[in-house]
Amino acid sequence: MSPNIFDQNSPAALFAAIAAGAAMKYMAGFMFSRNRYVYVGRVGQIWVYPFKSFKGHSVQEAECSALGMKWKKFTDRHWTVSTADGVYLTQRQEPTMALIEPTIIGDQIQLSAPGMTPITFPADPPVTDSNKSKVTVKTDTIDSIDCGDEVSDWLCRYFKRQGLRLHYSSPSLEKRDASKAKKPWQHPAKPGDMCAFSDYCGYMVLSNASLVDLNKRLENPVPITNFRANIIVDDCVAYAEDSWSTLRIGETQLRALDACTRCVLVTVDQEKGVKDKKEEPLSTLKKYRLKEPYGPKPCFGINFTTDKPGKIKVGDPIFAKLL
Template sequence: MAMSVLDRGSPAALFAAVAAGAAMKYAAGFMFPKQKKEEYRYVGKVGSIWVYPFKSFKGVNVQNADCTSVGIQWRSFGDRQWAVSTADGVYLTQRQVPKMALIEPVLDGDNIMLKAPGMEPISLQADPPVTDSNISKVTVKADTIRSVDMGDAVADWLCRYFDRTGLRLHYSAPNLEKRDASNAKKLWQNPAKPGDMLALADNCGYMVVSNASLADLNTRLETPVPITNFRANIIVDDCSAFAEDSWSSIRIGDVQLRALDACTRCIFVTVDQSKGVKDKNEEPLKTLKTYRLRDPYGPKPCFGVNFTMDKCGHVKVGDPIYATVS
């Protein structure tokens, strides 16, 4: 029987075999390109966790929390799920009313107690039902969404505390629509994807910053500021200053968060959270502007990073943090 060219092991046959194999590998690679595997590495640990249930009120420092699709959650306190508005439904913050910083929410079973200097505490439902009689609307940034109006009693309490008229308290109930971060109009390209949701926070569901970044800032200030000036949710220990700027994705246990963009800072950070007044020298904003301006963010300095949820789960203080680095 005649032997094939390959059977004879001729140089031509071997070359043909190698060439054919290479061609097949090329074709397979073209049709099914390899996905670059993301490499996560240890970058720090959770130093503290903060929930800010009421927009611009005092935060709640907790030891553990759930990370949901719209923000961090501790018991009945979901991050930025309540907001005060003017009579026309537009949200208020410490930018306009610094003394909002002095109102303290306290979880009391199925109720929330609000405490403020010079005021008798007031109690309200932590999760009131949505009815035809209490449905309202609130505008945060460019978004107007449905909300629960928390009623006349707390509205009157807020008006007396702030010495203003027409104020209302809104609640973004779980079964009401949320805001999509991808709809935000920014001076730079918005990196959020459709489905990156949030309740009543300004721009994102999560904010991350490190204690090392705060320590670096405080070495430059005549009067140091606390981490609460920046109202972040996850405070990181065991990393270098501004290391968080380079984290494109982080994992904490089962939780996975994706970085969106830097958190650009405004006059809000000058409010003394223990006194409810703005710093007369506009610190620490003035100092941040001397060394934390970054492209493409324009004239506002960067401090902390906005994140969104990719995978829900539970976090606690001391958990190791792993990140992909851009």
């Protein structure tokens, strides 16, 4: 009589059980290696850019909030200048925006710029019927607080143009949902991936090694500030950030969205407020950092959003899941 594999004491049954156990162990090991976090570097710098296109702040520690990097009363890209028709203004049009420096003085914000007397205004004014306004960023038009006539006049004098207004995204006002962003390619932002006046999302991550590689190709090296990233990573190879799907820094968890495609803004000297006449480093990036499906704009850095808020500091180890 042939052995019955359903007989638990038969050799065939024992072999089948061992084989099944080995297969399950292999599959579990495969899934673990695919999904586990691995060390990829350390936080080298943290940058907060509270005013869109103004000078940023290099800080030693900050909070990764659901809406962007937060430091003291500043949250990343929560203030923006608009033109007379209510559309946001950036260094693409006005490179000297890079020279305006915001600072916190008590519960006030002070703006300083070359040739201008500093001006102060409330850091977090209440929303009222008289100061509620609209501003358009990309394809979104959202509510904001108008910061008033005095700072408006200050900006108009600095830029020598009329109708400029300063807008603030108060905590109680609507934010922009990255999942609704219109791009020429499919992007993985989910409903609830929010930001205020950033172009697309709350965070941009870039490695120092990528900058070193770029600068080897340039006649005149550029600093990391040309790219206005929030988290600068040390202790990794160039373009390692391209392969990170999720980052864990302490209790903070960030999720990659897509590559950061670069425009003429990266040609602005952040210390002088002028564009490079040869459009560097953009011209060089176009020679080796064009990737599908991103079209004619070169990729340099990765856009991230927050899955789990938390505090980070310079020197923190960074762990990632890989694509």
